[in-house]
Amino acid sequence: MAPSKNNSSENVSMSCSLPENGFIGPLSPLFSEKAVHELLQPPVLGSDDHLIEFSEALRTVAKALRRAAEGKASAQAEAAEWKRKYELERARSLQLEYKEQACGGHQGDFRDVQTDNSINQPALCNVEQPERCCGRNGICSHDVLRDGEPSSNSRVLRKASFKLSWYCKGEQSDQHKHDIVSFERGNITTAERSSKQISLKWESHPQTVLILTKPNSISVQILCIELVRWLREQKKLAIYVEPRVKMELLTESSYFGFLETWKDEKEISLLHTKVDLVVTLGGDGTVLWAASMFKGPVPPVVPFSLGSLGFMTPFHSEHYKECLESILKGPISITLRHRLLCHVIRDAAKNEYDTEEPILVLNEVTIDRGISSFLTNLECYCDNSFVTCVQGDGLILSTTSGSTAYSLAAGGSMVHPQVPGILFTPICPHSLSFRPLILPEHVTLRVQVPFNSRSSAWASFDGKDRKKLEAGDALVCSMAPWPVPTACQVDSTSDFLHSIHEGLHWNLRKTQSFDGPRDS
Numbered sequence: 316m317a318p319s320k321n322n323s324s325e326n327v328s329m330s331c332s333l334p335e336n337g338f339i340g341p342l343s344p345l346f347s348e349k350a351v352h353e354l355l356q357p358p359v360l361g362s363d364d365h366l367i368e369f370s371e372a373l374r375t376v377a378k379a380l381r382r383a384a385e386g387k388a389s390a391q392a393e394a395a396e397w398k399r400k401y402e403l404e405r406a407r408s409l410q411l412e413y414k415e416q417a418c419g420g421h422q423g424d425f426r427d428v429q430t431d432n433s434i435n436q437p438a439l440c441n442v443e444q445p446e447r448c449c450g451r452n453g454i455c456s457h458d459v460l461r462d463g464e465p466s467s468n469s470r471v472l473r474k475a476s477f478k479l480s481w482y483c484k485g486e487q488s489d490q491h492k493h494d495i496v497s498f499e500r501g502n503i504t505t506a507e508r509s510s511k512q513i514s515l516k517w518e519s520h521p522q523t524v525l526i527l528t529k530p531n532s533i534s535v536q537i538l539c540i541e542l543v544r545w546l547r548e549q550k551k552l553a554i555y556v557e558p559r560v561k562m563e564l565l566t567e568s569s570y571f572g573f574l575e576t577w578k579d580e581k582e583i584s585l586l587h588t589k590v591d592l593v594v595t596l597g598g599d600g601t602v603l604w605a606a607s608m609f610k611g612p613v614p615p616v617v618p619f620s621l622g623s624l625g626f627m628t629p630f631h632s633e634h635y636k637e638c639l640e641s642i643l644k645g646p647i648s649i650t651l652r653h654r655l656l657c658h659v660i661r662d663a664a665k666n667e668y669d670t671e672e673p674i675l676v677l678n679e680v681t682i683d684r685g686i687s688s689f690l691t692n693l694e695c696y697c698d699n700s701f702v703t704c705v706q707g708d709g710l711i712l713s714t715t716s717g718s719t720a721y722s723l724a725a726g727g728s729m730v731h732p733q734v735p736g737i738l739f740t741p742i743c744p745h746s747l748s749f750r751p752l753i754l755p756e757h758v759t760l761r762v763q764v765p766f767n768s769r770s771s772a773w774a775s776f777d778g779k780d781r782k783k784l785e786a787g788d789a790l791v792c793s794m795a796p797w798p799v800p801t802a803c804q805v806d807s808t809s810d811f812l813h814s815i816h817e818g819l820h821w822n823l824r825k826t827q828s829f830d831g832p833r834d835s
């Protein structure tokens with residue numbers, strides 16, 4: 316039945332007679348057929364206001380409860396972290412103590428140890444020459460196993476000793492090593508977490524800034540002029556710009572004669588030794604451009620947003636003075652964005668790595684079918700183990716920073732940029748079961764165009780520099796040792812979440828109202 320204006324007074328009177336919590340129990344005398352009928356009517360102004368007010372109140376309470384829960388969780392996490400640190404420190408100092416005792420004439424005469432797990436084995440380690448049993452690439456459990464309470468049992472019992480070592484194929488991979496595990500009383504624990512927030516503190520004042528700008532943008536050019544004046548006059552910094560920008564600014568005024576630039580590739584390759592800070596004015600593409608200029612180590616990058624989305628550009632250009640003041644002063648939170656080192660290996664080449672210069676990418680390397688209308692046929696290997704054959708439009712090998720770019724569009728997962736992994740994402744695979752993968756940072760991937768391929772493939776690097784891969788050619792790719800450190804607006808995690816909320820409207824949905832069916 317359509318609601319009539321006539322029963323509005325009845326509704327108002329009924330809403331007044333509701334119990335304080337706003338609900339009517341099934342045994343309530345009010346729970347009559349008439350009352351039910353009235354309740355089912357669409358609410359009119361009076362009761363509607365009441366419900367809205369009540370729902371607002373509930374939402375406020377829910378928010379407060381959520382905040383309290385978040386506060387509690389973060390306090391618990393902090394407490395756990397401190398406890399972990401304390402345990403580690405304690406294990407270390409006990410270890411030192413025993414080492415000292417051992418050096419004082421007790422070598423080889425270890426005390427009996429009853430470990431936590433009561434799994435006991437004889438001691439084996441020589442304190443004087445720990446490297447003889449552990450080597451230099453591992454952590455030895457023996458030292459830690461000496462930690463513990465003396466056993467009441469007279470037999471020499473202790474946990475089986477062991478060592479953990481990093482298995483590397485050749486010394487080249489040594490630069491990737493981290494101490495990520497340790498022993499506490501013979502048990503393996505996590506020592507360092509690679510994804511901790513990294514903070515940069517200047518030990519001396521930054522002297523030189525490189526400004527990189529998106530071309531053909533009036534707003535970028537205006538900001539660049541303002542920024543150059545401010546950095547020069549207020550901060551007394553030396554400023555590098557691209558040759559194109561120096562020309563543009565000199566056309567504006569001869570005032571900009573102090574700007575420094577470079578003449579050739581060789582001078583670009585030395586920039587990292589001169590520049591303390593890189594400022595980018597543009598979108599994500601300008602950050603990619605900045606990264607591509609550094610074929611080795613990269614100075615910290617401060618990306619200002621003058622593009623459309625800006626996943627890697629957390630700073631607002633309107634507040635450039637405040638941002639740069641605080642960055643030049645430090646300390647700053649940074650995100651270390653991993654890059655991939657890519658080699659194109661030609662079948663015609665005599666040796667691997669003797670052909671073309673390696674290419675570094677910050678987002679991804681893509682191997683696709685280019686203009687060919689045939690399916691790509693790409694054989695993929697991970698550390699020489701066969702992974703799969705890609706038959707479809709192509710394959711994306713992406714960093715975690717690039718996970719929100721092309722890889723995302725091809726169905727890959729979004730990954731926090733500080734996670735050290737390589738995304739393996741097919742493009743339109745002609746198979747129902749080809750799901751994307753995320754591989755660990757230390758692997759080497761090889762994508763080969765087989766000799767029986769119907770067509771050649773094309774590799775592109777951060778969406779640029781397309782190279783043709785003929786049958787027999789391969790692309791070899793691994794994590795580069797030179798990440799791109801980008802300054803954070805808040806910290807890595809907040810900036811990442813902010814970018815996916817703002818840039819993609821990730822999981823944006825109207826919140827369900829509280830009134831409706833629910834579990835009783």
Ligand SMILES: NC(=O)c1ccc[n+]([C@@H]2O[C@H](COP(=O)([O-])OP(=O)(O)OC[C@H]3O[C@@H](n4cnc5c(N)ncnc54)[C@H](O)[C@@H]3O)[C@@H](O)[C@H]2O)c1
Pocket residue numbers: 598599600601603622623624625626627678679716717718719720721722724776777778
């Ligand atoms: N179908 C696709 O989504 C598609 C196709 C081609 C290239 N791309 C991406 O474009 C990148 C090149 O960017 P460009 O600015 O030089 O070219 P562009 O000017 O064509 O811009 C491409 C878009 O990708 C966005 N983008 C770039 N890096 C990103 C990242 N890490 N996270 C989220 N979005 C990102 C940019 O903001 C821009 O909106 C490539 O590395 C590739 O990832 C995406």
Ligand SMILES: Nc1ncnc2c1ncn2[C@@H]1O[C@H](COP(=O)(O)OP(=O)(O)OP(=O)(O)O)[C@@H](O)[C@H]1O
Pocket residue numbers: 527528529530557597598599600601602603604621622623624625
């Ligand atoms: N200094 C530069 N020199 C030459 N090309 C550049 C430079 N900076 C950026 N580019 C190129 O200009 C293009 C657009 O840059 P950018 O992505 O920064 O701006 P946008 O497209 O307006 O922003 P968004 O990517 O957020 O949509 C990219 O392809 C990028 O590689």
